[in-house]
Amino acid sequence: MTSPKAYWSASVDIDFVSTGRQEVRGPFEALVWLTDHWPYRQGIRFVRARSACRGALAGHTSLEEARAAFAVAVEEAQDHMNQPRPLGRKHVFGTPIVPRV
Numbered sequence: 001m002t003s004p005k006a007y008w009s010a011s012v013d014i015d016f017v018s019t020g021r022q023e024v025r026g027p028f029e030a031l032v033w034l035t036d037h038w039p040y041r042q043g044i045r046f047v048r049a050r051s052a053c054r055g056a057l058a059g060h061t062s063l064e065e066a067r068a069a070f071a072v073a074v075e076e077a078q079d080h081m082n083q084p085r086p087l088g089r090k091h092v093f094g095t096p097i098v099p100r101v
Contacts, residue, residue: 001059004028008067014074027056030070040080049073
């Protein structure tokens with residue numbers, strides 16, 4: 001079992017609009033972020049990072065594998081947050097949707 005105070009060889013920087021820029025130094029900190037503050041939890045990279053961080057804390061996955069998985073999950077979340085959002089139910093491609101009566 002890896003100590004919760006175990007750190008990666010290099011930290012991973014995250015910069016989400018909701019939280020600002022943060023430095024994550026190890027799998028325990030990453031797991032806290034993934035569990036409590038993550039903006040996009042539907043991605044496969046999120047799931048892989050969460051599993052890798054849990055595995056690193058249990059001693060089944062190396063610290064650096066967990067770091068790599070977390071870094072990729074950060075990219076996935078940032079890509080998702082930078083995608084244009086749909087206009088909503090009232091407009092599709094700028095045309096109002098009129099409900100059927």
